[in-house]
Amino acid sequence: MLFRASLVDEINPCNQHRDGVCSHVASIGGVSESRTYLVKTFGCQMNEHDSERISGLLEADGLVRVDDEADADVIVLNTCCIRENADNKLYGALGHLKGLKAQKPGLQIAVGGCLAQKDRDSIRDRAGHVDVVFGTHNVHRAVELLDHAAEHGPIVEILEATARDDAEAFPSALLTVREVDHAGWLTIQIGCDNSCAFCIVPAVRGPEISRSFGELVAEVQQLAADGVSEITLLGQNVNSFGRDLTLARRAVAARELTADSPDDLGDAWWCGERWTDDRRARPLFSDLLRSVGEIDGVHRVRFTSPHPKDMRTETFEAMAATPEVCEHLHFPLQSGSDTVLTAMHRGYTAERYLEKLSEARAIIAGLAVSTDIIVGFPGETDADFERTLEVAAAAEYDSAFTFVFSPRPGTEAADLLQAEPSLAVPHEVAVERYERLRTVIERSSLKANMGRVGEVEEVTVEGPSKKDPSVLTGRTRRNTLVHFASPISIKTGSYAMVAITEGKTNHLLGNLIEVTMPARHRTRIPVAAG
Numbered sequence: 001m002l003f004r005a006s007l008v009d010e011i012n013p014c015n016q017h018r019d020g021v022c023s024h025v026a027s028i029g030g031v032s033e034s035r036t037y038l039v040k041t042f043g044c045q046m047n048e049h050d051s052e053r054i055s056g057l058l059e060a061d062g063l064v065r066v067d068d069e070a071d072a073d074v075i076v077l078n079t080c081c082i083r084e085n086a087d088n089k090l091y092g093a094l095g096h097l098k099g100l101k102a103q104k105p106g107l108q109i110a111v112g113g114c115l116a117q118k119d120r121d122s123i124r125d126r127a128g129h130v131d132v133v134f135g136t137h138n139v140h141r142a143v144e145l146l147d148h149a150a151e152h153g154p155i156v157e158i159l160e161a162t163a164r165d166d167a168e169a170f171p172s173a174l175l176t177v178r179e180v181d182h183a184g185w186l187t188i189q190i191g192c193d194n195s196c197a198f199c200i201v202p203a204v205r206g207p208e209i210s211r212s213f214g215e216l217v218a219e220v221q222q223l224a225a226d227g228v229s230e231i232t233l234l235g236q237n238v239n240s241f242g243r244d245l246t247l248a249r250r251a252v253a254a255r256e257l258t259a260d261s262p263d264d265l266g267d268a269w270w271c272g273e274r275w276t277d278d279r280r281a282r283p284l285f286s287d288l289l290r291s292v293g294e295i296d297g298v299h300r301v302r303f304t305s306p307h308p309k310d311m312r313t314e315t316f317e318a319m320a321a322t323p324e325v326c327e328h329l330h331f332p333l334q335s336g337s338d339t340v341l342t343a344m345h346r347g348y349t350a351e352r353y354l355e356k357l358s359e360a361r362a363i364i365a366g367l368a369v370s371t372d373i374i375v376g377f378p379g380e381t382d383a384d385f386e387r388t389l390e391v392a393a394a395a396e397y398d399s400a401f402t403f404v405f406s407p408r409p410g411t412e413a414a415d416l417l418q419a420e421p422s423l424a425v426p427h428e429v430a431v432e433r434y435e436r437l438r439t440v441i442e443r444s445s446l447k448a449n450m451g452r453v454g455e456v457e458e459v460t461v462e463g464p465s466k467k468d469p470s471v472l473t474g475r476t477r478r479n480t481l482v483h484f485a486s487p488i489s490i491k492t493g494s495y496a497m498v499a500i501t502e503g504k505t506n507h508l509l510g511n512l513i514e515v516t517m518p519a520r521h522r523t524r525i526p527v528a529a530g
């Protein structure tokens, strides 16, 4: 079955079943009524994007989205095992849905994502009312699995890996229902080849597989044609994008290259060869940044998350040379102690990290930097933590996600703690360290934000402020939230210039100067092609 997305004037409830009886449209009193769905997401951006894909697949299958689970015929819980208490949250939600299913026997419940990949059969052991369990490598099979369950009963389907040549398995090759019309996420790579001791991703998402260069560029062209102006490139380790493609390229390099023109889409072009002018291995992520930025209609390009050990000068140069790429770098430090970094298997020292950061700031004018830091990793001493404080102060972050370490079952760190419980940092010590780190981060972010008072910055309008609907919110190129007064209403997704009047720790305040680019996105309705 091949899907495509297009703009249509009317929703055909189920394009897959034009010629026959459609099981996705219920007949009530002689009136056809589409079945309904709700996708609930627990987790990171990758999960949110997977949820957009699941929504796209369900809508292509004729289901209509609802906001209240009581109104849904299908509920999909898309889980994450990276965040704390993920399983408590999942089983709490499933416990609640058990009562709903008792009242509404036709309700189908599906559980997907990292936790499903990791816990597999135990989900149905603990929650027998779940109809479908699917993992991270077969999100694209959600609809088929729901259909199978409706006909044959509950099903668990977990694949060990994504097949490299299975185009449907790649996130953005599928239909999506974007949560925000003017901005699109593009998964450029799935999986991770690293082995950070605290992280479950390699176990549940498998090794790195990059999508082909040409396919990504073609997809951004399609998004831009639909009016999407902001693109975020997503991956677990975006700046190693293309490492596997380079190997594939070497395999085709022995053959005569066929991509002499962009219209001649040979193997080499799809591997990124179109963007090379010689036969050396290229840092394809920087090429991708440049190529995405060049596409007509793309106004902003962001990416997350890069790994410091793989960050190359070419990437900073591409960021600086491509005006569409925003001046924001998320650069996860995790710890400032070399001892802890080694125990985490991060592959860099604090000194090397700071050198790369200085290089980035020297090459990219006005760069804002955010980070992730874990405190209380097993064995972290007071001296280790002091070093983290020093590095965080030296890095002068604009913002940071800081976490108190909590072991994720299945990771090396969790196994280590089980073997040597004495390595655990007492919770009260970790919390005290967390607070001290927060103070350091807040100091630098307040300083950075106050330094922007008097500047005029471009923002993407994100709609009325949740706390005060009389002002609008927007996001700067440096990824800072701005609340600004506007005498006119402005459509979400428009670009505007805002005079910054005040800098706070986590946001800016300002006044509208002018709208520079009205939103031009259209509502995208997915349809299925047979």
Ligand code: SF4
Pocket (backbone or CB within 6 Å): 192, 193, 194, 195, 196, 199, 200, 201, 202, 236, 237, 307
């Ligand atoms: S780089 Fe490390 S933290 Fe990031 S996804 Fe891979 S293993 Fe996890």
